[in-house]
Amino acid sequence: MLLVVKLVLFAMVVDFVYRPIITPAKDLFVFRPGYVSHDSARLHIRYSDGGNLELRYKELVPKASLLYQNTGSDDTSIDFANNSPWESAGEFGPPTEDTDYTSTTALLNLQPATRYLVELHSRESTLHTQTVLLGSVEFKTSPLPHQPARLRFGTGSCIKPNFPYRPSWTHDIYGFASMLDHSDSLDLIMFMGDFIYADVPLYFGPETEDYRRLYRQVYAAQSSRRLLRKVPMLHVYDDHEIKNNWHNQDQPPMGSAMTAYNEYNGLPNPPPAVSGASYYNFTYGNIAFYAWDTRRYRTRWETPNTDSGEATTSDDEHTMLGQEQKQHFIQWLHDVNHTAAVKFVISSVPVTAGWSNFDSSQDTWRGYPTERAEILNLTQHIPNLFYLSGDRHEMAAVELPSGNIEFSTSPVSQFTFPFVGKFKKDIGGEHTIHYRRPGHVKYGILDVDTESDPDTPRITYSLYTTDIHHGKRPAWVYEAKGAHWR
Numbered sequence: 001m002l003l004v005v006k007l008v009l010f011a012m013v014v015d016f017v018y019r020p021i022i023t024p025a026k027d028l029f030v031f032r033p034g035y036v037s038h039d040s041a042r043l044h045i046r047y048s049d050g051g052n053l054e055l056r057y058k059e060l061v062p063k064a065s066l067l068y069q070n071t072g073s074d075d076t077s078i079d080f081a082n083n084s085p086w087e088s089a090g091e092f093g094p095p096t097e098d099t100d101y102t103s104t105t106a107l108l109n110l111q112p113a114t115r116y117l118v119e120l121h122s123r124e125s126t127l128h129t130q131t132v133l134l135g136s137v138e139f140k141t142s143p144l145p146h147q148p149a150r151l152r153f154g155t156g157s158c159i160k161p162n163f164p165y166r167p168s169w170t171h172d173i174y175g176f177a178s179m180l181d182h183s184d185s186l187d188l189i190m191f192m193g194d195f196i197y198a199d200v201p202l203y204f205g206p207e208t209e210d211y212r213r214l215y216r217q218v219y220a221a222q223s224s225r226r227l228l229r230k231v232p233m234l235h236v237y238d239d240h241e242i243k244n245n246w247h248n249q250d251q252p253p254m255g256s257a258m259t260a261y262n263e264y265n266g267l268p269n270p271p272p273a274v275s276g277a278s279y280y281n282f283t284y285g286n287i288a289f290y291a292w293d294t295r296r297y298r299t300r301w302e303t304p305n306t307d308s309g310e311a312t313t314s315d316d317e318h319t320m321l322g323q324e325q326k327q328h329f330i331q332w333l334h335d336v337n338h339t340a341a342v343k344f345v346i347s348s349v350p351v352t353a354g355w356s357n358f359d360s361s362q363d364t365w366r367g368y369p370t371e372r373a374e375i376l377n378l379t380q381h382i383p384n385l386f387y388l389s390g391d392r393h394e395m396a397a398v399e400l401p402s403g404n405i406e407f408s409t410s411p412v413s414q415f416t417f418p419f420v421g422k423f424k425k426d427i428g429g430e431h432t433i434h435y436r437r438p439g440h441v442k443y444g445i446l447d448v449d450t451e452s453d454p455d456t457p458r459i460t461y462s463l464y465t466t467d468i469h470h471g472k473r474p475a476w477v478y479e480a481k482g483a484h485w486r
Helices: 002-022 063-070 174-185 208-220 222-228 254-266 323-336 358-363 369-379
Strands: 030-036 041-046 052-059 087-092 102-107 115-124 130-140 150-156 188-191 233-235 280-284 287-291 342-346 385-389 395-399 405-409 431-436 442-449 458-465 476-480
Touching: 002 208, 030 130, 030 222, 030 233, 041 115, 052 102, 087 102, 150 174, 150 405, 174 222, 174 442, 208 222, 208 254, 287 323, 323 369, 405 442, 431 458, 431 476
Parallel strands: 150 188, 188 233, 287 342, 342 385, 385 405
Antiparallel strands: 030 041, 041 102, 052 087, 052 115, 115 130, 150 442, 280 287, 395 405, 395 431, 442 458, 458 476
16 A cells, blocks of 8 residues: 555656656647737737638627617627627748747737737638638737726736646646636736746756747646636746746856747737847836846846845946846836836846845845845836836735835745745835735736826735635735826
8 A cells, every 4th residue: 555655646746747748738729919009919829730820800899889879778788799890910821840839920000998809710721721710819909008097917926837736637827727717807917937947846958948848838727728818918037937046147048948938928028128138118008017137137146234135335247137228227217207107117036125035135136236226216206116026936015215115926826935935024124015925826916097087096906815715805905005197
């Protein structure tokens, strides 16, 4: 009997560690919306069966709108009717093996604040050309730039398929399964890094295929397929898309890792701020976002003061953003200061200095106190600017020394640290609003309203964890005080 138990446990370990090798998901099909602007949408495709592809799309008009126009009825149904004509975006060739059968294409000339249904068809040349429906997605374009808006979006980072481990033929991502409960009301999800774990529990190697396998494993999960066809997901990457605590810039295996990242997550993002870069900015109405790249340009960390997180000596050579990205960000701050009602800065690692163990003292913004102080000195003058981050497998809402609030939320679906880690509250001029360690599933949902009072926006953060209310209702809610911004 003991031998049987040992064999079962051994099989479970092999299954968890080597699943990407055992089932590499070579025939994976993906069709999902990426960045959706007011007049365009990026669509991410993985398709390995060959044959030309065609996109067809149509507007989805609310039934209530039709009833009002056609019958004068006061029916307020919000179900969408398939009543508008189909349009074709044209045919294009299939993705190739060079890109692991992935491609990103765009729909252009769309209408703002409009819901669309998009279908992907393959055209198979046989005796008679046949058209086969491969999949469909729905999305809603954003409002016109600078227009007041209501936005609801999810935030979080860090996922590992089938953690905690459950014996199953198909691995799932439990955090995504929980997010599905709220997907009908989400406009987008901002995923802030560690979408794959290239080095946990085992580093399979530095080749591009070693990284591609892990992306395929995530996208093959049932909850991934269901969630990502419904809600556009945007990305930044962090260390585990390369290797733990990465700070070696473009040294190997950075090239292989970034090739796979761009194929699956990078290219569907908004256009980069600079050609070839991964940092970007975009707007949703009069709500502005800037997404940092905190890995590619960083140098070795400074040695901060143990208690305060401040630098013991000033050293301009230590940087997380690099000069070009930092100058671009500073210009963005100037541009959106009084043109966007609310601003969000996306960082894959926390800005707060509260996490203070050996690892976080090097890897988070605590390890770059000179540059951190420079940035906070600038953002303290920007009304309604918030930082969003992940990485630490814990949650903290912190008022930073600049007065800006940071919501750091993770993991979406990963392990937590029950006995290790060290979060210091209220240090270095910070004020800890809320802190939570437990929970293998933790993510945030932000509601932003710049319509009700165009001069003073409302920003509400809700923490969800499956440990409380099974993730159906918030575990904690915080309404930030919006400031007059014009």
